[in-house]
Structure formats: structure tokens, C-alpha cells
Amino acid sequence: MRSRLSHTLGTLGQEILLVVVILALFAVVGSVNARFLSQHNLTSIFVGNAYIAVAAIGMSLVIISGNIDVSIGALIGVLAVISGLLATNGYPIWLAWLAPLVLGALINTLVGCLIAYAKVPSIIATLAMLSILSGGLITFTGGRWISGLPAGYQLAQFRLLDVPSPVWFMIGMTILAALLMRYTAFGRSVYAVGSNAEAARASGISHAATVVKVFAIHGAIGGVAAVLFATQLQVIQSTVPVGLELVIITASVVGGVSILGGVGTVFGSTLAAILFAAIGSSLIFLNVSAYWLRAVQGVLILATVLADMARRRRTG
Amino acid sequence: MTAVTRVLVRHEAILAILFVVALFVLAAQSDRFLTTANLLNQARLMTEVGLIAIPMTFVIVTGGIDLSVGSILGLCAILVGVFWQNAGLPLPAAIVLSLLAGTLAGFANGVIITRFRVPPLIATLATLALYRGLAEGISQARSVRGYPAWFATLGQGELLGIPSQLWLFALVAIVGIFILRFTTFGRTTYAIGNNEAAAEFSGLAVERTKLLIYTASGFVSALAAIVFVSRVSTTRSDMGTGIELEVITAVVLGGTSIFGGRGMVVGTLIGLCLMQILQNGLSLSGVRGDGTTVVIGAVLIVAVLISNVLSRFSND
Structure with missing residues (x-):
């Protein structure tokens, strides 16, 4: 029980640290260039990157269960194109929004079965x-890019109470996933499978079924991310954003999800995704070439992983 | 041990039969396939993947993985161009420095994995982002062209009627076969993959062996970068993106267990040839380049499935 408490405190520490770093970043970059804090820029940071935060929720589940998924970027690209093609070919808009969720869950169920059963x-x-x-x-x-999207398709451009819908999705899905992981038997079985597969098996948790469910949920969440990605502009790029899977994995890991499985929360990954978006935007406002962004991400993920390993060795 | 050897023999026999069947099918499909010119050209094209696949066989036999090889290739390719064109160094010096940088990158992987005990998957996923980020940051998306004519000899020339880089590849492959089969180092490599803790307790130099293997992986990736740049006469920061997939597919297809402990360089070579003629045959029968990556992905899954089934069979 105590170890669980210290784990909770440990990951909470990561979240508090992230909040402090994000605020510090906003303060520093804002003092160098005040336009960084303009409402326009803040909105574009959140709206343009919310889909990454959403996808990182599913990735956190996958990593907590002791697995990894490097295909999520490609999956988002494929599902976004499918959504766009449905919309431009006269299918109802609700179907274009819903199909990626279902297809994402189906495709990843298959992947989950390969991992869990084969x-x-x-x-x-x-x-x-x-x-x-x-x-x-x-x-x-x-x-080829998909254009000529019907009116009313751009879900990510909707606003509620003057807040863009991607931000609502990001907050809502983070809270939902946090509740799922904390208060349901399924959530506890994901942690159990990730931290000690043998013990989980001994206590009657089906390892294979849990992994398949995790991947199915991850696929459905990827579908939501794909819809947010597809509906933010008037066109859909039909190529997979290069390195998107790395950004999503980095968000999960920097957010405090232990790479060895079993530990982590979804709040951290959402905060880390916000941090990355802010870093990417800061580079522009600090006149640093955006081509350094990936190197910065690499350093961040490496530093977090090394810190995680050091902490684990200290606590045994 | 005999059971393991029997499975290996069987796996390689299956591969060899597959290879011959593929040769016949492809030769029947296109009369441009089974010509000396085409086969030598295919051998030229597979050299970069093949070079990296040799140390990757060692890496996977230890139960590890190196996902950063494509990024090291990209970084070293960029460095050759930068050292030569921007720093004004003579090209041979630029090549040596780039090889050193690749070796250092591999060494850094090894240190993170052995000293800090970060799982190879995560360590090299992080450095995949970092090294590619460095390549992008250093190059600022500018390509380097205009290499002197003599440099093209390595990638485009011939020696005794055989593409020059094949001699280099043959040398690296023979060194790899010799070390893995006939030296203490090779036996230590297998021991680590079979049971790392046991290997450590038997007094084997586990850390040093792993460190050397990851360092060699970096060095050979740099070597592949030189061959690549010489073959295409330009340098771009996205060179080698995704090459880790082809390398790992060749190794696993060649009978090396992804869980470590068994595998041979000869198997990797057969796997490599099989993959290359499959790609070539597909493109000759009209499938475009991107279509062949779909096939590689499918082949990778099937290869692991077959190897899983075979190993379960031998356990009975």
C-alpha cells in the first residue's frame, strides 16, 4: 500500500514538474516576445496539437500495459484519409466522424491479437x-490531398463557450481515461499486467484479453485523434506526418508513464503534449530554426528515461 | 543444443527453398529478372541494408534491438557533406570524421543501455529521435551535391565486374560470420541472449560485449551512410528513414529469434536476398515502391509467426 502511495506521489511529482515547466516556458518566452502570449497564438498551440494529446492517452495505456506502438502515426494518417473520403463522397458527416473510431478499434484489435495470442x-x-x-x-x-470537404465537417473548428472543440476533447478524454484507469477493474488489470505479468496471471487476470482490450481502446482513441487531425483544416494531407508516433510516445513517457510498464497516469501525458506544442511554438518566437525541434524532443525523452531509470534504481 | 541446431537448419532450409521458388516464379514472370545485370544491380541496392543487418544480427541475438540505425545513417550522411562542403575539409578526412561520429553514436547507445540499464528498445527509440533531429538541425533541410568523381567509385563503380560496395559488404559479412561462430565474443553473444543473468554470473564480459556490439552497429551504419551518399551522389537529412524496418525484417526472416539466443549471419544473408528479390520482382511486375513496403511489413509478421511456431514445435 505504501509503495502504491509513493508511486502516486512520484507520478504526481512529474505532473507538478510539468506544470511548472510549462508556466516557466510561457513566462520566459512571453517576456522575450509578448506576441507568444497572444490569444491567437495560445489558441493555435492548443488547437493544432490537441490531437497529439488525445492520441497520447491511448499510447499511455499501451505503455502502462508493458507494450509499445510505433504505428499510431500511420494509423492516424490512414483513418484521417478514410474520414475525408467518406465526407467528400456524400456519406453523412456523422459516419465520417464515427468510422475512424470503429476502424481504428478493429485494426488495433487485430494488432493486439497478434501480440497477445500469436x-x-x-x-x-x-x-x-x-x-x-x-x-x-x-x-x-x-x-494527393483531399479537398472539397462538405460544410459542417470541420469538427475541430467548432467552438463551445468560445473554447475550440479540440480542447474540450483533450480535457474530456483525459478525465474519462483517468477515471477508467483509476476506478475500474479494467484499469487496475492494465497496471497489473504491465508491472508484473506473472503475478497478474496468478491472480486470475487474463493477460491476453487485457492487452487486446488496451489496443482496441487505443485504436478507438486514435480514431478520435484522426478526426481532430482531419477536420482542423480545409484540406486533408494524405501523407502520414513524419515522426508523429515518436511525438506521441515522447508525450507519454515524458508525462511520467514508465517505459518498463505498470506506472503512470494519463494527466501527465496530456501535460507533456501541451509542453511539446509550446516548445515547438517557442522555437519560432525565439527565432530558432524549427528544424531543431526533433533534436529537442530527443533530448527530452532521453533525459526523462534516464531520470526514470535512476529513480527506479534508488527506490529498488 | 542439438534441437536448436536442428530448428536452425530447418529454418534455413525452408528459406533456401523459398528463395529458389521465388527465383523461378519471378524469372517466369519477367525476362528482365534473371539477368546478371539485374541481379548485380539488386545486390548493389541491398548493400546498405545488408551492411547494417550484420551487426543487427548480433544485437538481436543478445535479445536487444537497435532502432536508431537509420538515424545514425542520416546523421553521418549529413556530416560527410557538412565537413566537406561547409567546413572545407578534404573529402577523405570528412569521411573518417563521419565514421567516427557514427561509432560515437553507437557507443552512446551502448553506454545508455549497459551503464544506465535502459531497455534497448526505448534507448534506441530515443536516440532515433535525437540523431535524426541532429541531422535535421545541422542540415537545415539543405542537401549537399557536387561530390568529386572519384568518390562515386565506391557506390557506382565496379571492381572485377562486381559492384565495388559488394566487396566491402562481403568483407563485413565474413568478419561477422567469423566472430559470431568461432570466437569467445560470439559465444558470449549467444549466452547473453539465452540468459543474461546466467552469463553474468558465469563471469562473461556481458557489459563490454553489449557495448562493443552497439558501437559496431553505429560504425557500420556510418559505413552504410558513406556507401549510400556515394551511390546517389547527394546528401539529405531524411536518408535512411525507416531502414531499420528492412534491416530487422532481413535478420528475423533469416531465422534469428527476436527473443535472442539464436541466429546466424548466414541466415541473415539469405533473408536479405529473399527480401531484395521479392521487392525487385514486385516492382518489375508493376507494383510501385510504396507498395513493396506493405509487403515487407507483412513478410516481417509472417517471419516472426513462423519462427514462433517452429520454436514451439522444437520445445515439444
């Missing part, structure tokens, strides 16, 4: 999916 390691299964999905997407679309 014992293909998650890195291999999802690496293969990455190549199948991204290769298939480019072959199918030829890299």
Missing part, C-alpha cells in the same frame, strides 16, 4: 503495421 513482440507487430499502413496509404492516394 506472441509477436509489440515492437515487431507495430513496426510491421507502420510499414503496411503508411505504404498502403501512399500507394492508395498517390500523395
